[in-house]
Amino acid sequence: MITAQNEKRTTYAAPFEGKIKIDGILDDEAWFMAPITTGFTENEPEPNTTPSQQTEVKIIYNDQGVYFGAFMHDTQADKILKELSVRDKRNNTDWFRVLIDTYRDGLNGFAFTVTAAGVQQDTKFAGGDEDENWDAVWQSEVLIHERGWNAELFIPYSAIRFPNTDIQHWNLQLAREIRREREQSFWNPLDPNFEGFVNQAGHLEGIKNIESPVRLSITPYITGYLQNNKDNGVSETGTSYNAGMDLKYGINDAFTLDMTLVPDFGQVQTDNQVLNLSPFEVFFDENRQFFTEGLELFDRGRLFYTRRVGGRPINFRDAQNSLVDGEKIIENPARVQLYNASKISGRTSSGTGIGFFNAVSSETNATIESLSGEKRQVQTSPLTNYNVLTIDQNLPNNSRVSIMNTNVLRRGSTYDANTIGAFIDLNSKSQAYRFSGSYMRSEQYFSKMENNN
Secondary structure (H helix, E strand, O other): OOEEEOOEEEEEOEEOOOOOOOOOOOOOHHHHHOOEEOOOEEEEOOOOEOOOOOEEEEEEEOOOEEEEEEEEEOOOHHHOOEOOOOOOOOOOEOEEEEEEEOOOOOOEEEEEEEEOOOOEEEEEEEOOEEEOOOOOOOEEEEEEEOOEEEEEEEEEHHHOOOOOOOEOOEEEEEEEEEHHHOEEEEOOOOOOOOOOOHHHOEEEEOOEOOOOOOOEEEEEEEEEEEEEEEEOOEEEEEEEEEEEEEEEEEOOOOEEEEEEEOOOOOOOOOOOOOOOOOOOOOOOOOOOHHHHOOOHHHOOOOOOOHHHOOOOOOOOOHHHHOOOOOOEEEEOOOOOOEEEEEEEEEEOOOOEEEEEEEEEEOOEEEEEEOOOOOEEEEEEEOOEEEEEEEEEEEEOOOEEEEEEEEEEEEOOOOOEEEEEEEEEEEEOOOOOOEEEEEEEEEEEEOOHHHHHO
């Protein structure tokens, strides 16, 4: 059943008990009790036209999560593109997407995409920004057959956040791309003259009496490293070990606590080398999982660059600059070790987003050796404490206002810093006009010793 509501379409999810098998076949009994959601509208390349192929979707739910079963009709099934790729990359392939805006604020949402090759992509939307580094735990399977292809998705409640109410009122968008035609279609039509994507979703009703599960995850780890170095033909072998723990806890339906103790990012994908001849810093993507999840509230005005936390020592070159004749650098760590990091983030049902981040990194020293074998140490980074606080308020017409403060405190004579920013985005009711403004102020604080020098 589909109805019109305030120029937005509405569909319904059907309840069921028990479990179904996620295999892409869509032959479980629960699927036959669900209404069909169809009538997609093409957006690319010809907006507001009928797509070349029909799409049918069914939605069911139980006490574990929400299930989506999609049947993508295709009269040329042998031409369905299904290029295999890594997770979060669609490449040259057909795909099907589900977008859920659980608070119906038109600004924030969770998107789950599966390609015809079975590759998953998940994205978190926050205030018009997209975070494709966000990774959730969900299930999907696809099946290509002579009439097209199927996609079956299971989104557990633990993967999303939603209001603590008996009856849920969510926004929903369904999308499909036929890659060979470069054709994209959406269940709730997109107006190309209307800015935004999440705010143009339709409505999903029927979900009620569900509860947020206890969201607690504890992941201890231990890693070992074997180093083999050769100096003047002499081989030296050494070992090192690290141990730590990651914790994620859902404080309530809106806020989540993430903590990491003595993290080891040695397995994280390295950056591509960049020849930077400009006077400005190169901004690299963040690949460390702790810093890629739940940080969308902190991504305003680029005030908070996470790569500086646990990154290169601030005085890394001091070791080289302090060398005298006959000395050489034995060890100069390129990364600072984090003792711990934690963040609390979430958004209330009234649209107020709050985020707090704290991290402490250890003192880092380089080791220098003289010709006589005497060793000395040069501090390249002091004990450092990072703090970030941000408050973001959703306003009518998909508008928002935010304030943020970042602060870094360093032990010793190395400077401290504080930055404050305020941001506002206002949209007219028709979305035809938009005003954006920002104010940022950055300050550095030096010790008296440095000022005297």
